[in-house]
Amino acid sequence: MIQLQNIQKIYQTRDIETIALDQVNLRVEKGEFVSVMGPSGCGKSTLLNIIGLLDKPTDGFVQIDNMLINKQKDKKLASIRNEKVGFIFQRFHLINSLNVIDNVELPLLYRKLSSSERRKLAQENLERVGLSHRMKHFPSELSGGQSQRVAIARAIAGNPGILLADEPTGNLDSQMGHEIMEILHQLNKVGEMTIVMVTHDENLARQTNRIIRFFDGRQVN
Amino acid sequence: MWKTSFIQFFKIIRQNKFFTFLNLFGVSITIMIVLIAAIKIESTIKPGGPERNNDRMLFVNNEVLSAENHMAMGGISLIKIEEYFSKMTSPKAIAFGNETPWSYFGEQGVEEFSVKNVNAEWWQVFDFEFLEGRPFGTWEVEQSSNVLVIDEKVQNRFFPDQNTLGQMLEVSGKSYKVVGVVKSVPSNCTYSFANVYMPYTLTEGDGKELMQTGSFSMIFLGASEANLVEIKDEFESIRKRIIPFLDEGYELYFGGPENAVDSYLRDWANPKHYEGSTARKLKILGRFFLVMLLPALNLISIQLIRIHERSEEIGVRKAFGATRSGLIKQILYENTLLTFIGALLGLLLALIVVYGFHDLVIKTLFNDFGEGVSLSINFILFIICLVASLALSLISGIIPAIKMSRLEPVEVLNGGKL
Numbered sequence: 105m106i107q108l109q110n111i112q113k114i115y116q117t118r119d120i121e122t123i124a125l126d127q128v129n130l131r132v133e134k135g136e137f138v139s140v141m142g143p144s145g146c147g148k149s150t151l152l153n154i155i156g157l158l159d160k161p162t163d164g165f166v167q168i169d170n171m172l173i174n175k176q177k178d179k180k181l182a183s184i185r186n187e188k189v190g191f192i193f194q195r196f197h198l199i200n201s202l203n204v205i206d207n208v209e210l211p212l213l214y215r216k217l218s219s220s221e222r223r224k225l226a227q228e229n230l231e232r233v234g235l236s237h238r239m240k241h242f243p244s245e246l247s248g249g250q251s252q253r254v255a256i257a258r259a260i261a262g263n264p265g266i267l268l269a270d271e272p273t274g275n276l277d278s279q280m281g282h283e284i285m286e287i288l289h290q291l292n293k294v295g296e297m298t299i300v301m302v303t304h305d306e307n308l309a310r311q312t313n314r315i316i317r318f319f320d321g322r323q324v325n
Numbered sequence: 326m327w328k329t330s331f332i333q334f335f336k337i338i339r340q341n342k343f344f345t346f347l348n349l350f351g352v353s354i355t356i357m358i359v360l361i362a363a364i365k366i367e368s369t370i371k372p373g374g375p376e377r378n379n380d381r382m383l384f385v386n387n388e389v390l391s392a393e394n395h396m397a398m399g400g401i402s403l404i405k406i407e408e409y410f411s412k413m414t415s416p417k418a419i420a421f422g423n424e425t426p427w428s429y430f431g432e433q434g435v436e437e438f439s440v441k442n443v444n445a446e447w448w449q450v451f452d453f454e455f456l457e458g459r460p461f462g463t464w465e466v467e468q469s470s471n472v473l474v475i476d477e478k479v480q481n482r483f484f485p486d487q488n489t490l491g492q493m494l495e496v497s498g499k500s501y502k503v504v505g506v507v508k509s510v511p512s513n514c515t516y517s518f519a520n521v522y523m524p525y526t527l528t529e530g531d532g533k534e535l536m537q538t539g540s541f542s543m544i545f546l547g548a549s550e551a552n553l554v555e556i557k558d559e560f561e562s563i564r565k566r567i568i569p570f571l572d573e574g575y576e577l578y579f580g581g582p583e584n585a586v587d588s589y590l591r592d593w594a595n596p597k598h599y600e601g602s603t604a605r606k607l608k609i610l611g612r613f614f615l616v617m618l619l620p621a622l623n624l625i626s627i628q629l630i631r632i633h634e635r636s637e638e639i640g641v642r643k644a645f646g647a648t649r650s651g652l653i654k655q656i657l658y659e660n661t662l663l664t665f666i667g668a669l670l671g672l673l674l675a676l677i678v679v680y681g682f683h684d685l686v687i688k689t690l691f692n693d694f695g696e697g698v699s700l701s702i703n704f705i706l707f708i709i710c711l712v713a714s715l716a717l718s719l720i721s722g723i724i725p726a727i728k729m730s731r732l733e734p735v736e737v738l739n740g741g742k743l
């Protein structure tokens with residue numbers, strides 16, 4: 105369960121102040137699949153980053169599984185990022201120096217697991233996204249769709265309750281986009297993951313439980 | 326944990342081959358050069374051979390006679406040694422001698438040998454290894470006996486398969502009897518090295534007036550550290566005693582007595598430095614640090630670039646659960662491990678160069694004067710280099726590592742500024 109209360113995010117650059125999020129209140133129930141829509145620059149990525157603890161709000165409260173995130177220590181934040189949240193970036197952000205299987209293992213490095221357990225989990229998750237035959241490849245040798253599937257495998261390798269996807273299909277053609285959506289639906293239904301997905305595609309959004317719309321940092325419904 | 330980090334490290338450096346290479350190359354080549362250059366310095370300061378006890382020796386090589394408009398500089402004159410310094414009571418033994426070349430015109434053309442004209446205590450100050458016979462004694466020196474001690478090289482050249490002792494050897498037109506044969510002295514033992522040793526009383530000698538300089542060097546052997554101080558004090562008091570006997574207005578300085586390091590560092594051309602070599606040592610040390618500054622800055626900048634290059638990776642690691650301290654540890658661990666490997670490589674390179682290209686190194690370091698010099702790597706110096714480079718990579722790693730780790734994951738992912 106995700107709960108945001110009065111979230112505000114202000115970016116202070118040299119002389120301009122950008123209010124990226126303004127008084128956002130949001131609740132996503134366990135097992136929900138919601139999509140976030142809105143024009144470019146309205147604060148969707150900012151919202152997702154704050155939910156994923158990748159960024160701090162200027163003001164307001166974030167709760168994940170009934171735990172208040174504000175003022176948690178770095179160690180605690182790291183373990184929540186590691187155990188409860190999986191993040192899929194719009195630009196993949198795979199580590200180029202590591203091959204596919206090592207990339208997928210990354211979240212597992214921060215758990216108490218043996219290397220064989222890590223390998224096994226990473227393999228299983230690569231199978232879930234249909235990429236087990238590319239384990240030894242490096243990110244530079246993958247297509248966009250394959251990269252995004254590796255990114256998904258990495259996000260779900262640690263079996264988090266929440267999956268956050270920032271335009272997971274934004275860089276892909278519609279065929280690839282549908283395949284990725286298929287995987288996300290599977291994860292939501294079979295894996296019972298709570299998913300928040302940012303998208304510009306009305307068709308994809310309509311396939312989710314709920315659409316949250318943003319305009320200029322504010323929620324509009 | 327450490328095993329995982331170790332494996333991760335190799336995965337990371339394998340991919341960043343260029344930076345890995347630069348980093349390793351910079352560290353290893355620098356350390357190799359320092360180690361090899363040190364061989365030269367060490368072989369001069371601690372040459373071994375007959376000078377293996379040189380930490381208990383004090384050397385005086387030159388004197389300066391100076392007045393307002395005049396200055397004479399040279400070796401020490403014989404009269405000052407015979408009349409004054411050889412009568413010093415504090416040293417355990419006092420050696421002195423000068424050097425003359427000996428060109429032998431044989432069937433194979435001109436052969437050059439080095440002859441040292443020395444006193445009897447020479448054999449007590451220096452630790453020669455006699456293969457046959459004996460040194461010449463006080464009496465033989467006083468009597469100007471025609472006796473010689475030769476080294477193996479001369480023995481092999483002139484008496485290859487006969488008894489050497491008692492044989493006559495003609496040196497520069499005069500005949501001498503060989504009374505002893507010593508093991509060849511490595512040529513980096515600059516004070517004790519010669520092919521032939523004879524009583525100094527056999528030659529003319531120079532510097533017979535107090536107002537003249539000469540060509541002699543003196544070497545004092547002390548019994549202990551404290552004794553060395555006494556020797557210096559006694560020497561100084563004698564110097565002051567000589568000055569009144571010089572011409573009006575003249576001052577007298579000596580290049581020493583000083584230990585091997587100071588003697589090595591002494592600036593021959595500049596009599597001002599006869600007053601002590603601290604400034605010169607600092608200058609050399611300063612130059613050394615200036616030269617070392619380049620590889621140091623190089624190491625720092627490469628490591629900074631590497632961390633910057635990896636900002637995306639660091640951001641991703643944060644996003645997936647790396648803690649702040651974990652990241653700092655990882656960065657420092659990888660930096661220092663890479664530097665450590667570089668340092669070991671440097672040692673390996675130095676060993677390969679020194680043992681694999683022994684003759685070439687001798688020729689490069691000592692020109693043609695490297696006969697018999699044994700090369701060896703100074704492992705203490707290596708440890709110092711190792712510690713210094715590890716410290717550098719820790720220092721250069723720690724600030725960006727801390728800064729990176731403090732940023733929010735998105736800031737790092739977006740290429741956060743350092």
Ligand SMILES: Nc1ncnc2c1ncn2[C@@H]1O[C@H](COP(=O)(O)OP(=O)(O)OP(=O)(O)O)[C@@H](O)[C@H]1O
Pocket residue numbers: 115116117122123124143144145146147148149150151
């Ligand atoms: N690091 C930053 N510094 C300053 N302003 C920023 C920063 N990140 C985002 N912003 C601003 O905050 C606003 C919201 O940005 P955000 O990235 O959340 O938009 P978005 O809805 O994800 O847009 P898009 O659909 O193009 O990805 C924008 O006006 C953007 O310019």
Ligand SMILES: [Mg+2]
Pocket residue numbers: 148149150270
């Ligand atoms: Mg965005």
